[in-house]
Amino acid sequence: MTKNILLVGVGGQGTILASKILTLGLQKANYDVKMSEIHGMSQRGGSVTSHIRYSEDKVYSPVIELGQADVIVAFEKMEALRYLDYLKKGGKVFVNNFEIPGMPITSGQAEYPKGIIEELRKVADTTVIEADLEAEKIGNPKVMNMILLGTIIGSMKLDHIDWDTILSENVKPQFVELNKAAIRRGIELSK
């Protein structure tokens, strides 16, 4: 059975590193893995998505179908809502309680919408993660992405994979311990 994970966020939030670590772990666990990213103009504050699909059998398409994501992890609050049509019935949403206003909002043409979490809850099993506060507790705001990765690992029951080794192979030595702690915290928060 193919599992589908959708990571969404805003350019610069570290979704690409999180999805890279995730796919490497899934590969190590001998799953067939396909991953697809759209990041064309995202360097300029656009919306970014990573589709990750894995299975014990062959995975063909790297792109998740609408209504098929087992879990959506949103690094930014409004992005969760933007891609909610991808969530399957009974799927889970982990949403970072973190706002990045886009240009229409900073320029005063629109306001950052209120009540997003309530909207998500109407449709989906939603867990709110205060990833920025949690990251500060761990000691570096930049590990927000690894906390959110931890929530995927926890909710998809992937904790048996040796994430520590993958981190040590893909993250600068001085940040390995920090990232390990962040993933552990994310796993706890997902439960």
Next chain:
Amino acid sequence: MSKQQLMTGNEAIARGVYEAGVRFAAAYPGTPSTEILENIASYKEISAQWSPNEKVALEVAYGASIGGARSFASMKHVGLNVAADPFFTIAYTGGNAGLVVVTADEPGQHSSQNEQDNRNYARHAKVPMLEPSDSTECKNMTKFAFELSEKYETPVLIRVTTRVCHSKSLVSLEERQDKPIVPYVKNAAKYVCVPANARVRRAEVEKRLDALKEYSENCEWNVIEDNGSGIGVIASGMAINYAKEVFGKDADYLKLGFTFPLPLKKIESFVKKHSKVYVIEENDEYIEDAVKMAGGRDVCFGKYAPDGSRFLPAFGELTSDVIRRVVTGKAVPAASFDRSKVIGRPPALCAGCPHRGFFFELGKRKDVIVSGDIGCYTLGFASPYNAMDCNCCMGASVSGANGIQKALDMVEGNTKRVIGVLGDSTFFHSGMTSLLDIVYNKGNAITVILDNRITGMTGHQQNPGTGFTAQGEETTVVDIEGIVKALGIKNIRIIDPNDLKLVRETLDWAISLKEPSVIITRYPCVLKKMSYYDKNEWPDAYKNKCKVDTDKCIGCKACLRSGCPAISVKDKKAVIDGTMCVGCTVCKQICPKAAIN
């Protein structure tokens, strides 16, 4: 077992180039193809270069092939338009050592100005074509393409799409083949394309195509998967993966990887065995036309149904959900939530972008038409600047401005002035000849070269102006002002685009002239890793931050007109996000109350 690695399609093509023993590669950056050459450049065994444009990239690769090195060129779909001239004639001559060209198409236009299907180029130029569907095939087909190129004395086209380029799957790594330089032997009858020679080669091309047609019928890339079904699916590239998700084991498949020339006999026999045949392909009905030609008109469901009505969408990506919706007639029910809570997130110029100051001033002008170009600065069209009237393709800003100005001036008493705006890399790509045209044909348009010292939009590739090659070697720093002078422009000013007063005065100056002028705005991209040239010229760049003096701020929102993502207004006071601000001071210069320091 050999070592396996998760790779994007682009990384896998680069790996294939390496393993095939390629010695020379050239490209011009363009989404979604850019990372192919970036990855090739990391192999020290290969001489890899960013060329000024795709035509040059293909020609220099062709030259290297004549010289005896296995050679490679890659580009985005519209890049092959630029390189089409050599492409069509190289098809006649072939090279000496293998020559392979990659075109990266963009169904869905994630980052492009059009959605052209470059499979048509293979048929048009009579060049054999391969279409990989995943990273493993990207690597294997690239290696195979070089064998094919040498065996049939032809360039080979590999067509990929965004999802093939930017998706990851597992690839087995192999050793690099040793491919020594093939000795060059003079052969004017082959390489000198005068009509007498080219007519002979034209006949050779047909012979080659006949041989390739036979090859296509039996090759390992065009395969049938028989699941004992009455329904058949024919697809190529990423579309075969989308189709397999939808039809699973309930259909037979004809998977096409070698797609020019198509295996018509194989298609015909596959069609005959099935009562219904779905043709799944993104962009044009390229395979569908062949299926209909091979007797499938009455059973074929592709872009059109047998009765001629629309079946699959004409454009956009044909992801599994799109196919499923059309084939089953059932859409996934949309989740019910308040969609007004989702506000758009359009791309914007970065905080500190040196284009901001220029477009802020340009957008205030009512007496000008702005002809734009391809790059980050295309965002000058958007709110709050609204400072662009048109854009088309690389270099067209300058030539387009020339034409618009000429037409406007046909009306007596015209006072409207036309400004062509393009970046440094785009100027090198195809702006230079357009500027030459202005000078030679007595045009009067204004040209602005936004020189941010790098190729920005595609993620910071070196270009002739930066002083470094694709492989990080030092090279001549090409002087834009020197080129502009040499082309015959007499009125040139180089300015700091963050100085709004200076931008204003310089625009006034250019507009007042009765002859063509060039303004060069010179300041490094905020995201650029500064070279020592940059550090020397701009020692203080991006080292400061602006702050709002809340006592002085009256909440007038004038600063929001800068369009800077770092600035917003909360509780009637401007707020600058200290993590984003780099102190360009554009907002400070706009503020009427001197409330920003």
